[in-house]
Amino acid sequence: MVLADLGRKLNAALSSLNRAPVVDDKVLDALLKEVCAALLETDVNVKLVQQLRSKVKTKVKATFESTADKAKETNRKQVVQKAIFDELVNLVDPGVEPYKPKKGHFNVIMAVGLQGNGKTTTCTKLAVHYQKRGFKSCIVCADTFRAGAFDQTRQSATKAKVAYFGSYTETDPVAIAAQGVAKFKKEKFEVIIVDTSGRHKQEGELFEEMVQIGNAVKPDMTVLILDASIGQAAEAQSRAFKESADFGAIIVTKMDGHAKGGGAISAVAATQTPIIFLGTGEHLTDLDRFSPQPFISKLLGLGDVQGLMEH
Amino acid sequence: MFARLTGSKVLTEEDLKPVLESMKQHLMKKNVAKDIAERVCEGVGESLVGKKVGGFQSTNTTVRQALSTSITRILTPKTSTDLLLSIRSKLSSPLTSTQQRMPYSITFVGVNGVGKSTNLSKVCFWLIQNGFKVLIAACDTFRSGAVEQLRVHVRNLSMLGTNNGTAGRVELYERGYGKDAAGIAKEAIAYARDNDFDVVLIDTAGRMQDNEPLMRALAKLVAVNNPDKILFVGEALVGNEAVDQLSKFDRALRDFSSGAGGMGKGRGIDGMLVTKWDTVDDKVGAALSMTYVTGQPIIFVGTGQTYTDLRQLRVQNVVQAILSD
Ligand SMILES: Nc1nc2c(ncn2[C@@H]2O[C@H](COP(=O)(O)OP(=O)(O)OP(=O)(O)O)[C@@H](O)[C@H]2O)c(=O)[nH]1
Ligand SMILES: Nc1nc2c(ncn2[C@@H]2O[C@H](COP(=O)(O)OP(=O)(O)OP(=O)(O)O)[C@@H](O)[C@H]2O)c(=O)[nH]1
Ligand SMILES: [Mg+2]
Ligand SMILES: [Mg+2]
Helix, strand or coil: CCCHHHHHHHHHHHHHHHHCCCCCHHHHHHHHHHHHHHHHHCCCCHHHHHHHHHHHHHHHHHHHHHCCCCCCHHHHHHHHHHHHHHHHHHHHCCCCCCCCCCCCCCEEEEEEECCCCCHHHHHHHHHHHHHHCCCCEEEEEECCCCCCHHHHHHHHHHHHCCEEECCCCCCCHHHHHHHHHHHHHHCCCCEEEEEECCCCCCCHHHHHHHHHHHHHHCCCEEEEEEECCECCCHHHHHHHHHHHHCCCEEEEECCCCCCCCHHHHHHHHHHCCCEEEEECCCCCCCEEECCHHHHHHHHHCCCCCHHHHCC | CHHHHHCCEECCHHHHHHHHHHHHHHHHHCCCCHHHHHHHHHHHHHHHCCCEECCCCCHHHHHHHHHHHHHHHHHCCCCCCCHHHHHHHHHCCCCCCCCCCCCEEEEEECCCCCCHHHHHHHHHHHHHHCCCEEEEEEECCCCCCHHHHHHHHHHHHHHHCCCCCCCCEEEEECCCCCCCHHHHHHHHHHHHHHCCCCEEEEEECCCCCCCHHHHHHHHHHHHHHCCCEEEEEEECCECCHHHHHHHHHHHHHHHHHHHHCCCCCCCCCCEEEEECHHHCCCCCHHHHHHHHHHCCCEEEEECCCCCCCEECCCHHHHHHHHHCC
């Protein structure tokens, strides 16, 4: 299971709380240290982890001081657990509803992201996903940069039995994107997915190109495709993509590997944008839906204490 | 007497603890894996406990210096990174009259999407510039477009790669999709031998380090073909995964290649190529994690998406970037 390791560690830390006779500063500090260590190992941004630590501390202290029955240790434990749980949820849940494609409409989805993070693969997976749910779906290959990009789309779309558009000769991705989307709109496709080249914030021109493609196809939803193994660069890169492309959703790829996706979690926090899917393999159907609540519960193995937490 | 005047003192664990802790945080912010950051700081601590520091030197600066020395040592290659020398010496080694000269072969391995094929093409460009005849073996027979990707690179490189007439050349060896990669590599090496190529660059499909069937298949390719160099391609973007990727690729190759092809002992990773260096600003800690785990050198650094974006690692620059605030 995704993030199982992190879950185990967080869980162990939390249950150590139950063994402590009293919850004082020392116990709280020790607990937070373990929780933070677990998060750091998954690549959650170092600053975010520090923030989480101090937020939990402040919250817990404030609650302790404002409640009269300091003697009741079980209450104090609950206060601590809830504070940690809430802050963890905050990490992956920005509380924003992602766009949902509507039947009988044009729904243009544009994929953006760093080089090699899985955009092209994920575009086909998305097309398959929506096609299965009755949307007439297609892919526009607006990557004119990467060698063999159109062949990649052509081959994987053919395998997936999804319509595609692209060109071997046109070198302007903006023109291709516009042509492709116009063509598919005329043909009454419902989900039109635009794949773009990989890029990074350090190259201004590449970002400008992305903005222009966006202006040409007016996406209903732009998706940032992010590799689960990304480390501390996640925050700065995702922030930059947010500023230029204003993506409304994140898909974390390669979750079938050993990576726990903490970098991607940092991207959520940095951009206040929800994760909608996880990529879990190289095959067309390796795509899992993502929703924060069950995710965190599972992560912490909290099924049984859920009731406790909701007070 | 003097000691008191200059305020020199002997460093204790207590003095060091807070400084080392903030060093560790600092290293992690620079994208050094947590585990590696801890071990490096531990080492620095051990080297300093009981040391005298002069009065003009704070504990801070002493630790900083020790850290600098330590990461310089980790990053400094312990084996030769001179690939040209290695290729030339193989190509000019004496042969008996019945022996046929074998080409120098390099296999590029790594997880998905890190830049194996692109940087293989950059290495090819560099080899052509140096007058070599290069054969690229398309052994990613899985990912859509993988063969065509290399075909485009070979077409580009054939047009680019002339060096004042003493040109190298490049050709693609491909057998399409769905075939056994180890077999294609073998055919390619034989083809290169018979057609007077100097170097064979073997592209492989990306794979996750925990995917045992795929790791076995890669080990088979290594065992069957015994390449002169196995280059692990990793990206500078990778966080804590760097440790797991490298240790598992190395171990899987060693374990699975020892039995399979009957070459005797298993082969591990010989060096690294760290890509996407241009995407991480000064957060270059992955380079430290990678060299710490393997003890092998970084042979090249990939710094962009064009053929000339390939560099040698400058250890001092990396150390500076990691230490900078
Ligand atoms: N294991 C695994 N591999 C994946 C997943 N998603 C994509 N990949 C692989 O990652 C590699 C890169 O994927 P692409 O789809 O080409 O990435 P991209 O973002 O389009 O790359 P550029 O267009 O070059 O920026 C390929 O080998 C894919 O098969 C996933 O969820 N799991
Ligand atoms: N910015 C930057 N991008 C790079 C660098 N090296 C490779 N890339 C890009 O990374 C993406 C993936 O590169 P590939 O060479 O296809 O990666 P791969 O490891 O062969 O991928 P798979 O074969 O699918 O596993 C492409 O868009 C490349 O242009 C680099 O040094 N810097
Ligand atoms: Mg792509
Ligand atoms: Mg490749």
